[in-house]
Amino acid sequence: MIDNEDIKIVPYSDFNCVNCSQFKEFNCEQELTPIQSRLYYLMIFSQQPRGESESLYGWTARLGLSKSTTYGLFTKRNQNMHLSVAQNIAKATGANALWIQKGVGEPFDSIENQEKTNIKEKLPVSEEQNEMPEMNTDLLTQAFQTLDNALEQTKKVMPPAGRSRFITAVYDSLRTNDGIDLELLKDSIYTLEEALKLKRQVMSPISKTRLILAIYELYSGNVLYKEAIQHTINQLIGSAYEGNR
Structure with a gap:
């Protein structure tokens, strides 16, 4: 230095x-x-x-x-x-x-x-300083469940952009200072929700959370290559969906 x-x-x-x-x-x-x-x-x-x-x-x-x-x-x-x-x-x-x-x-x-x-x-x-922040998966799953329950009770549908903003806001309001980049988290959620919408697929909150972790890590790895990463994300979504049938 x-x-x-x-x-x-x-x-x-x-x-x-x-x-x-x-x-x-x-x-x-x-x-x-x-x-x-x-x-x-x-x-x-x-x-x-x-x-x-x-x-x-x-x-x-x-x-x-x-x-x-x-x-x-x-x-x-x-x-x-x-x-x-x-x-x-x-x-x-x-x-x-x-x-x-x-x-x-x-x-x-x-x-x-x-x-x-x-x-x-x-x-x-130290090596610890370079480690990726740990996401609270239980909290993220809870955020997905909260939104899904609310939409089911009101018989309404929310577009991917709205879902990503709502879930990120819920996560942010309940989390501790975990170091998670909220903009990157919102992008990751939107990517998943948009792909599910286009494929007309449904996924459980737990499975969504697992994929969000994978997408978040991919985007954190190198945001400059989002388009190239998108293919990998689609494969992840397809694999997870097959496993939830």
């Missing part, structure tokens, strides 16, 4: 992103979004500095960000950030969550605190 003891801490207002040209993906010809600029600042001045040869996805993974979130911020150039994402980054870097999310205030409470943060001995990244 970068030795921050040899780096003079500078206020964000004086930070020049050109200093980040050492990072492979950095494109000096493309103007950074405000969020990207703040994150590049934290790559150098934070509790979790980025190594000179460390990949962008490697660094953001250490902050608790999923690959889909990283892709959205750096490739799709998203202009907004969920508060939960900012809070994860703040917890890892020691920066202020509101500044990370919206650029309000200062990166750190004070330059002195920031300097103390950066001269701390950086411990090696």
Whole structure:
């Protein structure tokens, strides 16, 4: 990692992103979004500095960000950030969550605190930090059952997009801080529900939960290849359905 003891801490207002040209993906010809600029600042001045040869996805993974979130911020150039994402980054870097999310205030409470943060001995990244967050399968199954029971009692049908939003909201309201990326979870649920709708198939909540885990892991593995992954997902759905007949 970068030795921050040899780096003079500078206020964000004086930070020049050109200093980040050492990072492979950095494109000096493309103007950074405000969020990207703040994150590049934290790559150098934070509790979790980025190594000179460390990949962008490697660094953001250490902050608790999923690959889909990283892709959205750096490739799709998203202009907004969920508060939960900012809070994860703040917890890892020691920066202020509101500044990370919206650029309000200062990166750190004070330059002195920031300097103390950066001269701390950086411990090696443990294998546990790179492990995927554990999804609460019982809670997810309960969310599916709750929706299915409500729709059955009211004799109504909900489209895949609505189902994915509702189930994700139920899961989020009842979970503890398990580190699951809610946007990625919603995408995974939508993928499954849409495939079941197109094939006119029905699946039990438990089986759905098992497949959601598989889909979530596939999407987490590399969100850049969603189209290629889709074929594998269809096979998973077909296999699970055959087993539930």
